[in-house]
Amino acid sequence: MKRMLSVVLFVFISVALHAQFTKASLQASGLTCAMCSKAVKVALEKIPFVQEVKVDIKNQQYNLVFKEGNNVDFDALSKAVEDAGFSVASLKATGNFSNVKAVKDSHAEVAGLNLHFLNGNDENLVGERTITIVDKNFLSAKAFKKYASESKHACVQTGKADDCCKKEGVAANARVYHVII
Amino acid sequence: MKIQRKNYLLFVFIILSIVVKAQPGPGKQAIEIALPSLSGDTLKLSSLKGKVVLLDFWASWCGPCRFSNKKLVKLYSKYKSQGFEIYSVSIDDSKGDWKKAVQKDKITWIQVNDAGGWDARTAITWNITGIPTSYLINKEGKLVGMDLEGKDLEEAVKDLLGK
Numbered sequence A: 001m002k003r004m005l006s007v008v009l010f011v012f013i014s015v016a017l018h019a020q021f022t023k024a025s026l027q028a029s030g031l032t033c034a035m036c037s038k039a040v041k042v043a044l045e046k047i048p049f050v051q052e053v054k055v056d057i058k059n060q061q062y063n064l065v066f067k068e069g070n071n072v073d074f075d076a077l078s079k080a081v082e083d084a085g086f087s088v089a090s091l092k093a094t095g096n097f098s099n100v101k102a103v104k105d106s107h108a109e110v111a112g113l114n115l116h117f118l119n120g121n122d123e124n125l126v127g128e129r130t131i132t133i134v135d136k137n138f139l140s141a142k143a144f145k146k147y148a149s150e151s152k153h154a155c156v157q158t159g160k161a162d163d164c165c166k167k168e169g170v171a172a173n174a175r176v177y178h179v180i181i
Numbered sequence B: 001m002k003i004q005r006k007n008y009l010l011f012v013f014i015i016l017s018i019v020v021k022a023q024p025g026p027g028k029q030a031i032e033i034a035l036p037s038l039s040g041d042t043l044k045l046s047s048l049k050g051k052v053v054l055l056d057f058w059a060s061w062c063g064p065c066r067f068s069n070k071k072l073v074k075l076y077s078k079y080k081s082q083g084f085e086i087y088s089v090s091i092d093d094s095k096g097d098w099k100k101a102v103q104k105d106k107i108t109w110i111q112v113n114d115a116g117g118w119d120a121r122t123a124i125t126w127n128i129t130g131i132p133t134s135y136l137i138n139k140e141g142k143l144v145g146m147d148l149e150g151k152d153l154e155e156a157v158k159d160l161l162g163k
Helices: A002-018 A039-045 A074-083 A141-150 B002-021 B063-082 B095-104 B121-125 B150-161
Strands: A021-029 A050-056 A061-066 A087-103 A107-110 A113-117 A121-133 A176-180 B034-036 B042-044 B052-058 B084-090 B110-113 B133-137 B143-146
Touching (some): A021 A074, A087 A107, B063 B150, B133 B150, B143 B150
Parallel strands (some): A113 A176, B052 B084, B084 B110
């Protein structure tokens, strides 16, 4: 019995350890036609944890595949796009979730990142799921304002842990990504 | 002596690869392009020697390129009979989208396709980093201008035609 428990525990831990964002779809925007420039693709390809960037013309987006075993840094994606002279209009990231409860205004650590769910119907997220990052610099200014005004939490504005996050054990001033599912 | 010769060959090779990789610039001979046209026949850029040629990189999904097509239709009809040709390379992945756009924009000049977007071989060889990108090529097949538009383009074409 004890042995079985440790096996179960081991499987659970390894799943938790392997939790990783594996791919993402990213839309870029700017004053000129973002798809007409190679700059965004080149900038994304240079990021160490990015394995592959495919331009998806039909959906006007970049489909990214992340390297296995690498922790992903969403801010690095947005910085690369901005350095190329454009901005992120949408970022949807797909990862493996192991029992993360999606509760409105709850926090979860997934693949080394602090997530703050801005919506959720108390669903248990298991397996491959896709989240949308709604922090500043990951969507249009107008769309960001909408999310920011709908939440009473200051962390939505700053992207940094605030009182609401600290209660759940997130270190003060740690980066918190606000997401919807 | 043998080693020196080897080094010399290596040196030549390095120089050559640098020259080949550099962005095509004014005064340089246009790098050959041979791609399938709308009918499927392969059309070589070098077959247009003796004409003034505008080499134009574009794609159906590129708004600014489609806008530029409108202007090129007028320029082409005006100077075609005097020895002016346009050689358009589309980097569309979808041949259907390419053909549709050609029809819609009423393009009657040479159209070839190199599928693959930014990874298309021709786009890499010519070091294309944005579209539209265009090169003006003189009757001898040398590059004489890049990304000329409007009046500047028309003046240059007239000049090269010797009118």
